[in-house]
Structures are given as C-alpha cells and as structure tokens.
Amino acid sequence: MIQVRQLTKHYGSHKALDExxxxxxxxxxxxxxxxxGAGKSTLMRILSGFSAxxxxxxxxxxxxxxxxTREIWKRIGYMPENNPLPADMRVEDYLSFRxxxxxxxxxxxxxxxxxxxxxxxxxxxKQRFIDHLSxxxxxxxxxxxxxxxxxxxxxxxxxxxxxxxxxxxxVRRLIRELGGKHTLMISSHLLSEIEVTCNxxxxxHQGRILASDHPDNLGRQIQGSSKFIAExxxxxxxxxxxxxxWEEVKEMELENAxxxxxxxxxxxxxxxxxxxxxxxxAVANSWALRExxxxxxxxxxxxxxxxxxxxFRNGKEPKEQ
Amino acid sequence: xxGFLALTQRxxxxxxxWFTGYVLLALVTFLFGLSLTSLVHALNxxxxxxxxxxxxxxxxxxxxILLVTAPVLTMRAFAGERSTGTYxxxxxxxxxxxxxxLAKFTGSMAVxxxxxxxxxxxxxxxxxxxxxxxxxDPGPILTxxxxxxxxxxxxxxxxxxxxxxxxxQIVAAILALAMDTGLxxxxxxxxxLPVELHWIDRVLASVxxxxxxxxxSRGILDTRYLVFYISLTVFFIFLTLKSVERRRWx
Numbered sequence: 001m002i003q004v005r006q007l008t009k010h011y012g013s014h015k016a017l018d019e020x021x022x023x024x025x026x027x028x029x030x031x032x033x034x035x036x037g038a039g040k041s042t043l044m045r046i047l048s049g050f051s052a053x054x055x056x057x058x059x060x061x062x063x064x065x066x067x068x069t070r071e072i073w074k075r076i077g078y079m080p081e082n083n084p085l086p087a088d089m090r091v092e093d094y095l096s097f098r099x100x101x102x103x104x105x106x107x108x109x110x111x112x113x114x115x116x117x118x119x120x121x122x123x124x125x126k127q128r129f130i131d132h133l134s135x136x137x138x139x140x141x142x143x144x145x146x147x148x149x150x151x152x153x154x155x156x157x158x159x160x161x162x163x164x165x166x167x168x169x170x171v172r173r174l175i176r177e178l179g180g181k182h183t184l185m186i187s188s189h190l191l192s193e194i195e196v197t198c199n200x201x202x203x204x205h206q207g208r209i210l211a212s213d214h215p216d217n218l219g220r221q222i223q224g225s226s227k228f229i230a231e232x233x234x235x236x237x238x239x240x241x242x243x244x245x246w247e248e249v250k251e252m253e254l255e256n257a258x259x260x261x262x263x264x265x266x267x268x269x270x271x272x273x274x275x276x277x278x279x280x281x282a283v284a285n286s287w288a289l290r291e292x293x294x295x296x297x298x299x300x301x302x303x304x305x306x307x308x309x310x311x312f313r314n315g316k317e318p319k320e321q
Numbered sequence: 322x323x324g325f326l327a328l329t330q331r332x333x334x335x336x337x338x339w340f341t342g343y344v345l346l347a348l349v350t351f352l353f354g355l356s357l358t359s360l361v362h363a364l365n366x367x368x369x370x371x372x373x374x375x376x377x378x379x380x381x382x383x384x385x386i387l388l389v390t391a392p393v394l395t396m397r398a399f400a401g402e403r404s405t406g407t408y409x410x411x412x413x414x415x416x417x418x419x420x421x422x423l424a425k426f427t428g429s430m431a432v433x434x435x436x437x438x439x440x441x442x443x444x445x446x447x448x449x450x451x452x453x454x455x456x457x458d459p460g461p462i463l464t465x466x467x468x469x470x471x472x473x474x475x476x477x478x479x480x481x482x483x484x485x486x487x488x489x490q491i492v493a494a495i496l497a498l499a500m501d502t503g504l505x506x507x508x509x510x511x512x513x514l515p516v517e518l519h520w521i522d523r524v525l526a527s528v529x530x531x532x533x534x535x536x537x538s539r540g541i542l543d544t545r546y547l548v549f550y551i552s553l554t555v556f557f558i559f560l561t562l563k564s565v566e567r568r569r570w571x
Contacts, residue, residue: 048413052569066569073415080413084406088338100327101414145410 001026001153001183002047007056009042009207016042017053018207024200026152029179031198032187033303039207040187041081044157047185048078061152074103077146077182081157083139087131091122091141094130095148102149109148116144120174136167143174153183160193172197191303203306210306218302226268230278231291233260242281248272261290324416325424332428336394345393346436352382353439357446374465374538377440387472388505390436391429392497395480396490398425399565403488412568422562426481433473441466461540468537471550472530476501478557485564505530 002024009017016039024030032040045051047058049069058065060072086094095116099109117126120140125133130141139159146154159175160168175197178184188194194201195215203211203218211218232239236254239262244252251267268274275292282289336342360376377383402408411421444462476497483496508529511522526532533546 045409048409050409050413050568070415070417073413076413078410078413080406080409082406084410086335086405086407088335097327097331098410098414101324101411101416103323103415 001028001061002185003057003059004047005057007043007046007058008054009039009046010054016207017046019056020207020209021056022202022209022212024183024185026183028200029184029186029198030200030202031194032185032202032204033191033194034187034189034204036189038189038204040189040204041157042207043204044078044081044155044185044187048076048080048155049073050078050080074149075151076153076155077149077151078155079142079146079157079159082161083142083159085130085138085141085145088129090127090129091133091144092117092126094141095144098145099148104149112148112150116147119147119177120144121170134167136163136170139163139167139171140174143171143178147178151182153185154178156184156186158188159186160188160190168193203303205306211302226272227295228264228266228268228274228278229291229293229295230264230266230289231257231261232264232278232282233288233290234262234282234285236262238285238287239264242285243278246274246277248274261288263291324414325420328411328416328421328424329427329431332398332424333431335397336428336432341393342432342435345390345432349386349390349436350439352386353443356380356382357443361447374461374540375535377443378465378534378538384505386436387469387476388498388501390433391473391476391480391501392483392494394429394432394436395425395477395484395497396494397484398429398481398493399485399561400487400490400493401484404490412565418565419562422481422485422558422565426477426558426561429477429481430474433477434470437466437469437473440469458540461538464537464540464542467542468534468546471547471554472534474554475504475550475557478554478561482557482561482564485561504528508532 002022004023005021007017007020008015020043032043034040042051046053047060047065049065049072052066061075063071063075065072089097092113095113096109099112104112117123120143122137122140122144125137130138133141143156143159146156156175160171163171172193175184175186179197179199184198186194186197199214201211201213201215201218202209236256239252239254243249243264243266248268249266250269253265255263255265257263266274273294275294278292279289281287336345356377359380363376399408402411412418441462479500480493480497483500484490484493486496487493507525508531511525511529511532527545527549533543533549536543536546
C-alpha cells in the first residue's frame with residue numbers, strides 16, 4: 001500500500017526527516033510514535049501530498065505522491081494535526097462541501113453522507129454549526145470528512161489530542177472499527193493510544209525510524225530477561241538464602257514492605273517462569289505470599305530506551321503487564 | 322469542475338455566513354449614498370456638460386470603494402485558510418492548485434460585483450427624478466461598469482497574491498492595499514513629473530488608472546486598457562498560483 005524510500009526533508013539546515021524507509025501493507029494499522037518534533041507531522045504532510053520531500057520517494061497504491069498527487073488524493077483520507085474546521089458551516093453542509101470537493105456525484109454524496117454520519121455518530125448534531133460542537137464531536141466531523149469518499153488509506157495526525165478521557169475512548173473505538181476496513185496511519189506522541197489502536201508501531205526520533213514492530217515484539221527486543229515481583233512474609237536473610245541461590249535468578253532486589261512482608265524484585269535471565277517455584281517455596285517454608293506477578297517493559301520503557309539509551313535505568317520499576 | 326464550483330460557492334457563502342459581507346455591503350451602500358447626495362448638490366447649483374458617470378468617478382467615495390473593497394475581500398482567501406488551518410485539508414483534496422486559485426478569485430469577484438450593485442440603483446434613482454432632462458446615457462454607464470469590473474479584477478488578483486504570501490490576514494490586507502494604492506498613485510506621479518522626461522511620462526500615462534477610469538466613465542472603450550487590465554490580472558493570478566505551489570517545491 002505504501003512504500004517510502006530514503007525520504008529526507010530539510011527545513012533550512014535542520015533535517016526533519018533523515019532517509020526514512022518503510023512500507024505498509026494493505027489493511028495494517030500503523031502507529032507513528034515519537035516525541036514532539038520527531039518529524040511525525042512532516043512525514044504525514046509528505047505522505048498526504050501536501051508538501052514535498054527534499055529527496056526520496058513515496059508510492060501510495062503504486063502512484064508516486066509527487067507526480068500523481070490527484071490520484072493519491074482520491075485514495076487517501078487525511079485528517080491534519082488539530083483537525084481545523086470552518087466554524088461557520090453546519091456539519092451536514094460541511095460534509096456536502098467536502099464531498100463535492102472530492103468529486104462525489106450528488107447521488108453518491110447523499111448516500112455517503114448518511115453512511116459517515118451514522119458511522120461517526122453525528123446524527124444528533126448534523127444540523128449544528130461546527131463552532132458550537134465539543135472537541136470530541138469536531139474530531140468526529142474530521143473523521144467523517146476523511147471517510148466521505150471511501151478512501152483506501154486513512155492518515156490521522158494526532159487524532160485524540162486535546163480530548164477528554166471519555167472523548168478519547170470514543171474516538172479510539174471509532175478508529176479501531178475503521179481498522180478492519182481501511183489501511184490506517186496514525187501519528188501520536190501518546191504511547192497508550194498507539195498501544196491500543198495499532199498492530200504495528202514505528203518509533204520515530206529526530207527524523208529516523210528507531211524501531212518498527214508489533215508492540216509485544218518491541219518489548220521482547222530490548223527485554224531479553226523477565227522480571228517478577230513477589231511479596232513474601234520472610235526476612236531478607238531467609239530470602240537471600242533460598243531464592244537468590246536459584247540458577248535462573250540473575251539479580252534480586254529486596255525492599256521492606258509493611259509488616260513482616262518483604263518485596264522482592266527478581267530478574268531472571270531466560271524466558272523461564274519462576275512463579276510456580278516461588279509459590280512452592282513459600283508453601284514449603286510456611287511463608288505467606290500476598291503478591292506474585294510477572295512484569296514486563298511497557299511501551300514507555302521501550303520508547304525511552306530507544307530514544308535515549310543513556311537515561312534508561314534497568315533498576316527502574318517497570319509497569320505492570 | 323465540480324470541485325471548482327463547490328469551492329466558489331463556499332467562498333461566496335463564507336462572506337455572508339458571518340457579518341463580513343453584510344457589513345461591507347452596508348458600508349459601500351452608505352458611501353454610494355454620500356456620493357449621490359454630493360452629486361445632487363453639485364447638479365443643483367450649475368449646469369454641467371459632463372456625463373453623470375464622469376461626475377461620479379470624481380467623487381472621493383468612488384475611489385475609496387474601489388481601493389479598499391478588494392483588499393478586504395481577498396485578505397481571507399489564503400491567509401485566512403492558513404491561519405485557521407483549513408488550508409491543509411483544502412490543499413489535499415483532489416482539486417488542482419489552479420482550480421483553488423481560480424475559485425478564490427471568482428468568489429471574491431462575485432462578491433465584489435454584488436457590492437457594486439448599488440451604483441446602478443443610484444443611477445436609476447437619479448433618472449427617476451430627472452425624467453425630463455434625461456441625463457443618463459447607457460453607453461458611459463456600461464463602459465463605467467466594465468471599467469469597475471476590470472479594475473476590480475486586477476485589484477482582486479493582487480489581493481489574492483498578497484493573501485497567498487502570508488498567514489496573517491491583516492498583513493495580507495495591508496500588502497494588497499499598498500499594491501493597489503501604489504498603482505493608483507502612479508497616476509499622480511505622471512502629473513508631478515517635469516514634461517521633458519517624455520518617455521517616463523508616457524509609461525506613467527499608460528499605467529495611470531485614474532486616466533483609464535476617466536475614459537471609461539466618458540464611454541470610451543480603448544482596447545489598450547482591456548489588454549492592460551486583463552494581462553495584469555492573469556499575471557497576478559499566475560503569481561498567486563506559483564505562490565500556492567511553493568509548498569511543494571523541494
């Protein structure tokens with residue numbers, strides 16, 4: 001669906017994109033993740049044909065973005081960053097206007113308008129002025145606009161920025177529903193958003209792709225070890241004498257929890273699961289066990305690890321799986 | 322074509338969905354009213370052997386309207402879209418840059434034409450009250466209207482160009498005003514220069530829009546003027562197109 005080769009973009013002496021190459025298959029939901037200024041919006045603008053790259057090429061559905069821009073525009077639905085909309089139009093009028101601009105015939109437009117209004121949950125507000133809508137509804141109007149001409153590919157730049165939690169949830173639900181029917185590219189600086197909506201993540205930093213994989217695989221890439229947390233009613237000496245003697249355990253950190261409990265953070269070399277063994281040891285020694293779980297690196301850890309390896313601290317407590 | 326029509330329609334509609342269009346229309350009508358009363362005053366005092374349109378064009382309000390409406394109408398064209406951010410969505414629709422530029426121009430031109438509608442109305446009012454002397458000659462009125470449209474086309478294309486250069490509407494309006502008043506003032510430069518520099522004199526005379534308008538208002542239709550206005554308008558539309566395309570220059 002998308003082939004990007006050696007894409008570079010300069011703004012004066014600043015290199016916003018640095019020889020990016022990747023491809024996206026039909027039906028994939030790809031998330032671009034990166035801190036602000038990583039080049040996400042620049043990339044989205046070039047993919048949508050709005051601006052041109054300094055060098056390199058982008059092919060969408062076999063068409064070159066530079067030479068066949070209009071063919072591309074018929075096939076993509078693009079929602080720019082902040083989703084700006086004209087305040088002075090009613091929702092339905094705006095969708096009609098955009099549909100006509102995208103070359104839909106009157107009959108097709110009427111049908112598509114009904115479909116997208118239904119799909120994006122705009123039935124209640126279709127007669128309202130866009131200016132009078134909440135941000136969540138505006139975002140839906142933006143999505144409806146991107147969808148009205150049935151594009152193969154949807155490019156959404158920061159689709160949930162500025163929304164409240166409830167609105168974020170509903171827009172994400174909508175995006176997940178779209179995922180089955182369209183190829184989707186979403187940019188975001190929010191890890192949680194990409195994690196729940198995308199089946200592939202491209203991590204962008206200073207104009208380069210640092211990683212490209214499924215969220216779970218990304219974790220495994222840097223992990224190479226598992227961590228377990230257990231809270232046991234035993235003294236540090238007792239625990240040192242038993243658990244840390246196991247050959248799988250590479251490292252054990254102990255911390256006093258409340259009462260007789262000690263909190264252990266165990267780092268295990270291999271993929272081995274030592275939870276059962278911990279339980280049996282506790283039973284054999286008559287220790288009370290009140291917490292036992294495997295922890296993994298969160299996307300946030302991966303992100304920080306990749307973007308700033310120096311600041312990554314192994315001892316940092318990772319997020320619950 | 323569908324896209325072009327939709328965008329033109331939207332352009333015209335956007336002037337009247339807010340108060341901009343109505344306020345401008347009210348203001349222009351008010352200025353026409355002032356022109357008309359000063360004219361009637363002048364006619365009451367002595368007999369004048371000039372076409373009515375000729376007198377009309379000499380009133381200050383007439384020039385005020387000509388010079389100010391185009392920048393006000395066009396300042397939003399591109400700068401407004403840029404500042405609200407709707408520019409990106411517009412420019413990634415399957416419609417060519419030329420269509421966008423032409424739709425912006427046509428939309429502004431249509432509203433400009435609507436704004437001048439009170440002028441023929443004023444003429445009809447005068448005609449109504451002076452039935453016996455019949456001071457209205459259709460020829461000069463038609464050429465005056467043509468002159469207004471030609472000049473408006475040029476000013477609007479200049480305004481579109483100014484608007485395409487910036488994302489600030491005020492800057493766009495000031496730039497457009499500077500361009501059209503600059504051209505207007507060249508006509509005065511012509512009169513201020515010593516006579517010996519006759520080639521400069523001739524160049525200035527040929528671009529003097531005051532002189533052009535004087536001829537138009539007397540019913541003179543000079544093809545040189547047509548060529549002058551149409552070619553300059555096309556030139557500025559071309560510049561606007563290039564300015565819009567610059568986002569895709571590598």
